[in-house]
């Protein structure tokens with residue numbers, strides 16, 4: 001029997017980067033969490049502790065901040081591509097890179113020049129993978145919380161000895177959407193694509209009369225693929241944020257779908273991917289990312 005080193009990568013996780021760009025007195029901020037991860041000829045450090053090929057994670061962190069100064073950060077996809085390509089092209093031993101970026105949103109306060117309010121917990125995300133001269137981009141959104149107060153039913157499921165759930169023709173449907181979409185290439189108007197995909201998903205959630213969260217998930221992915229040729233595949237993770245009708249009968253009160261208990265956990269977790277049947281091969285786009 002021989003023991004061997006398996007797949008490995010290393011980097012600096014969750015660098016918190018905030019930039020201020022100034023146009024006269026009007027400021028614009030970017031608030032990012034950037035994780036870098038490198039792969040390559042890294043057996044020596046694992047097997048003998050020889051670090052000759054290890055670009056320190058501290059150096060990776062510094063590169064993130066220096067790059068933010070040397071050119072405008074721009075769209076997170078472009079910044080991630082720049083960083084990843086730099087690491088792979090500048091270090092002989094490094095053959096691949098994965099750059100993850102989350103962008104935290106700030107809204108301008110009432111047209112104010114330099115004051116902002118954190119709108120919600122929603123994040124725009126990207127995961128860029130570089131391998132040699134190839135690049136893959138998977139972008140997305142996290143913690144996009146939505147609710148509809150009608151237009152959702154759930155019935156027709158199997159009843160076994162453990163089933164207590166009542167069928168319903170009218171319930172609250174709420175979820176916190178994590179969506180990732182894989183781009184066909186890298187020649188994309190990232191900001192426009194993100195804005196339109198987000199808006200398509202929201203519109204579909206709102207418009208689609210839902211017979212299950214699964215049906216809503218598929219409809220959201222399908223609508224994105226129908227409208228956006230630059231996208232090959234959409235993966236969605238949607239926790240069912242249950243809202244249970246409160247039994248008010250002990251108080252002699254009816255509950256006509258008006259008073260709910262918003263349960264925290266457990267929650268149904270509905271996950272799936274929607275893709276074109278002629279989508280180009282995903283390559284390393286999803287490697288080491290969560291399945292959904």
Ligand SMILES: O=c1[nH]c(=O)c2[nH]c(=O)[nH]c2[nH]1
Nearest residue numbers: 154165211212213214240268
């Ligand atoms: O939309 C739903 N899908 C399910 O699979 C499910 N299971 C459940 O208990 N409630 C729901 N709702």
